[in-house]
Amino acid sequence: MPQSLATGRSPFWPPSFVRSNAGDLFISNGIDEILRWNGTDATAHSAGIAAPATGVTVGSSGSGSITGTYYAYVRYGDADGNFSSLSPISSVHSPSSKAQIDYTNVPVSSESRVTKRQIFRNTNGQTTTFYLDTEISDNSTTTGSSTKTDTQLQASTELPILNPDGTVNANRFGEPPDHKAYIANHQDRLWFAGDVTYNQGSVQVTNGSSTVTGRGTAWTSSMADREFYVVGDSDRYVISSVNVGAQTLALTENYGGTTDLFALYAIRPDRDERQKVYFSEAGEPESVQSTNSFKIQEPDDADDVTGLMALGHFLFVLMNRHIYRINFAYDPTEDVSVHPVVFRGSLNNRTWVRVEDKAYMMDREGIHRFEGAHNGGVTVHISEPIQDYFRNNRINWRASRWFFASHSPGEEVVRFHVALGGQYLPKHALCYHYRHEAWWVESFPFQLGAACLAFIGNGQGNVLGSEFETIYAQGHGTADGVYNYSLNNTLRGTATASSLYSLTDSAASFPSTGLVNAPLAIVEGRGKGQVRRVTSVSGTTRLYIKTPWAIKPDTTSKYQLGAVPWVIKTGRYRFIDRDRYPVDEYNTRRAVLVAEPTENEAQVDIQTYLNHETVPNTNLVTLGTDCGVFTSGGQYVIDITHDPNNDGVFFSGYRHIEFSGTIIDPRFSDNWMILNLSGFQALDRVIVHEVTIDGVV
Amino acid sequence: MFLGKFQLGEWLPLSLVTHNASGTPTLPDAAPTAKIVDSSGTTVDTINMPIGKSKAFITAGFEHIHRLDSDYSAGVYMIFYRWATGSGAFSGAQSQQFEIVAGGDSDGNVMGMTWMPKPQSADVVYQLDGGGLRAGRNPI
Numbered sequence: 001m002p003q004s005l006a007t008g009r010s011p012f013w014p015p016s017f018v019r020s021n022a023g024d025l026f027i028s029n030g031i032d033e034i035l036r037w038n039g040t041d042a043t044a045h046s047a048g049i050a051a052p053a054t055g056v057t058v059g060s061s062g063s064g065s066i067t068g069t070y071y072a073y074v075r076y077g078d079a080d081g082n083f084s085s086l087s088p089i090s091s092v093h094s095p096s097s098k099a100q101i102d103y104t105n106v107p108v109s110s111e112s113r114v115t116k117r118q119i120f121r122n123t124n125g126q127t128t129t130f131y132l133d134t135e136i137s138d139n140s141t142t143t144g145s146s147t148k149t150d151t152q153l154q155a156s157t158e159l160p161i162l163n164p165d166g167t168v169n170a171n172r173f174g175e176p177p178d179h180k181a182y183i184a185n186h187q188d189r190l191w192f193a194g195d196v197t198y199n200q201g202s203v204q205v206t207n208g209s210s211t212v213t214g215r216g217t218a219w220t221s222s223m224a225d226r227e228f229y230v231v232g233d234s235d236r237y238v239i240s241s242v243n244v245g246a247q248t249l250a251l252t253e254n255y256g257g258t259t260d261l262f263a264l265y266a267i268r269p270d271r272d273e274r275q276k277v278y279f280s281e282a283g284e285p286e287s288v289q290s291t292n293s294f295k296i297q298e299p300d301d302a303d304d305v306t307g308l309m310a311l312g313h314f315l316f317v318l319m320n321r322h323i324y325r326i327n328f329a330y331d332p333t334e335d336v337s338v339h340p341v342v343f344r345g346s347l348n349n350r351t352w353v354r355v356e357d358k359a360y361m362m363d364r365e366g367i368h369r370f371e372g373a374h375n376g377g378v379t380v381h382i383s384e385p386i387q388d389y390f391r392n393n394r395i396n397w398r399a400s401r402w403f404f405a406s407h408s409p410g411e412e413v414v415r416f417h418v419a420l421g422g423q424y425l426p427k428h429a430l431c432y433h434y435r436h437e438a439w440w441v442e443s444f445p446f447q448l449g450a451a452c453l454a455f456i457g458n459g460q461g462n463v464l465g466s467e468f469e470t471i472y473a474q475g476h477g478t479a480d481g482v483y484n485y486s487l488n489n490t491l492r493g494t495a496t497a498s499s500l501y502s503l504t505d506s507a508a509s510f511p512s513t514g515l516v517n518a519p520l521a522i523v524e525g526r527g528k529g530q531v532r533r534v535t536s537v538s539g540t541t542r543l544y545i546k547t548p549w550a551i552k553p554d555t556t557s558k559y560q561l562g563a564v565p566w567v568i569k570t571g572r573y574r575f576i577d578r579d580r581y582p583v584d585e586y587n588t589r590r591a592v593l594v595a596e597p598t599e600n601e602a603q604v605d606i607q608t609y610l611n612h613e614t615v616p617n618t619n620l621v622t623l624g625t626d627c628g629v630f631t632s633g634g635q636y637v638i639d640i641t642h643d644p645n646n647d648g649v650f651f652s653g654y655r656h657i658e659f660s661g662t663i664i665d666p667r668f669s670d671n672w673m674i675l676n677l678s679g680f681q682a683l684d685r686v687i688v689h690e691v692t693i694d695g696v697v
Numbered sequence: 698m699f700l701g702k703f704q705l706g707e708w709l710p711l712s713l714v715t716h717n718a719s720g721t722p723t724l725p726d727a728a729p730t731a732k733i734v735d736s737s738g739t740t741v742d743t744i745n746m747p748i749g750k751s752k753a754f755i756t757a758g759f760e761h762i763h764r765l766d767s768d769y770s771a772g773v774y775m776i777f778y779r780w781a782t783g784s785g786a787f788s789g790a791q792s793q794q795f796e797i798v799a800g801g802d803s804d805g806n807v808m809g810m811t812w813m814p815k816p817q818s819a820d821v822v823y824q825l826d827g828g829g830l831r832a833g834r835n836p837i
Binding site for chain 2: 008014015017019025040215217425465469517
């Protein structure tokens, strides 16, 4: 069972993850509080520890040698050695010849990660350095005491209020900024940037009232202090507090616009915050003072921060149309510099992926290779072969916040997962082989929400997060979404009956687990090409599907569970004109397929498209008795099974098909052709080594 | 109207155009409610519908996407919308139907993930659109 680290996180914006150098994981989304998980605790905790809101009361008792004027501070700590800033200072106490100092009203933290409280006291005559007087090793006791004299105090842990250069020391443990959506780890510091515009649902606003009521909203307490905008109103307001249960906002002033029961709105951090970058103290990823920040001054147009990227020796701030490089030598509070590098950007914090010392990234213009570690930062546009996807708005940009990139080192491929249809999570990927510089497009039977590299078995591979809390190991196994089955189970067969929502194979032995949500494809016979998703298995012979069959399978229909559809579609080639290119007497038009024979049944469908037609031609192929091509369901098919008929006549791996026609007069002839090969992979990997077309130029 | 078949963990799109007594699209007196009732008549959820993002183009169009969480199970559900216009002069009602079929997961879809190597093991940490943040290892 997975371990539950947190609940109630917003689904509005994808999370940003980063590990600190100490190995702790930090998670932000700009809406909820930033979380930290150390890998061993049962749950994740809020990043940073809030300082005590009240001070401790100092008193004294008994007879002894403690005499002086004393103040005290309290701070919280956790088991990993992280601390909060200090509480307010206590009232002064001046004991004379007392045996011990007594502490009462020791504040208690509401945070479960706090396991101890430390009380610091000054020595008589100075208040610039405090010393650890006592540590309470729980988060419940409200009293404590100490018998330390000044001499003994000075031997204890010292805590200067300020550093020698005047900068803050004891109160440097500010909490990370929850309103920042993206985190990066760079040079032993965590960096925070970017914000989220929240506009889920609608609001009821009333003129003269400071209360705003949400409908269909999921506001969080972190939205306090952010700005509130109403569509159609020219003013902006500041949120003073959020009632999360009632989904109401309290504004710092009354709403001055027109009363509207059904107003559209937006919540966003203060305008000065939007291009501000925060950073933690070195080696203390949870210590972020409000002064640990700088603002990116844009030279040309206003752009929004979309991500953070540590690459090589630099940190880069990603925007929609710009990339900025962050430099510092010693301390970013003193010597940070910001340089615009290129005028390309990244759609979001997940649409870039690092490969060696380069980053491949997607913006609205296409996909580019950013070589930020070299030459001061250059970028190369690489997606020209698939630029139609960007030019013709084939990409569903409304879902762009969910797009992400993944890297498969074994394949040497980067994938940009995008939504081409109406669903919100991507089902397609624009794929780029960065050694061969080749592009193709993949579609997936499931929506995918995220990816990351992981060690699987003995190697590094890609894992994909998908629907219904399912995580797939990419490239492991050949059948999609099918697991926990044995060789005795049926994954391919012939239907014996069907209904709108089911398929029955009376000879099958379907496993009881491992098929739910797997794709079920009709690969031969009636209804060929339909792919549906399995919702349940009845007995061992019947599968139920989510959406009805458009064409009900019958006893001619062969099905495949876990089928992976594939397509090879060539470019448009021109037939040889005999008058201009007298290549041979017959001017043969032919396609040659060289494919790996498969152990289990597998076929390749052949289609041709003439000229600029969008419907495949059905009579172009010339069937000979020995060409190895047959027709199925009105389509030409090559069986690439090693022993297709179980008769010892093996598929050699070579087939060629001949096409009819010749060009007599180009004005009245077919001039161009596209060859389309397709099929379904399942138990065997389908490997096409070569496709050759003769008779074209 | 039948909205279709869904699975637990999916998002159910709710939409409604409120109207007055003569059928003209009209904004209601208050947010319309959508009551989701199971086949036994038990109310599972009551939602105050927000106005749609196309407010400027679709008069009185209300939209909401509702996640099918663990309050639901396989079966047929009815959605009863109710609203009033003209200070209560007209009470409107409309109903829709949907079915939940097997195969989903009420905790939702993975919407973000990372690899978390630790000294003792390594986890995939992921967030679900149901709000859960989880860490897991290969169960097989």
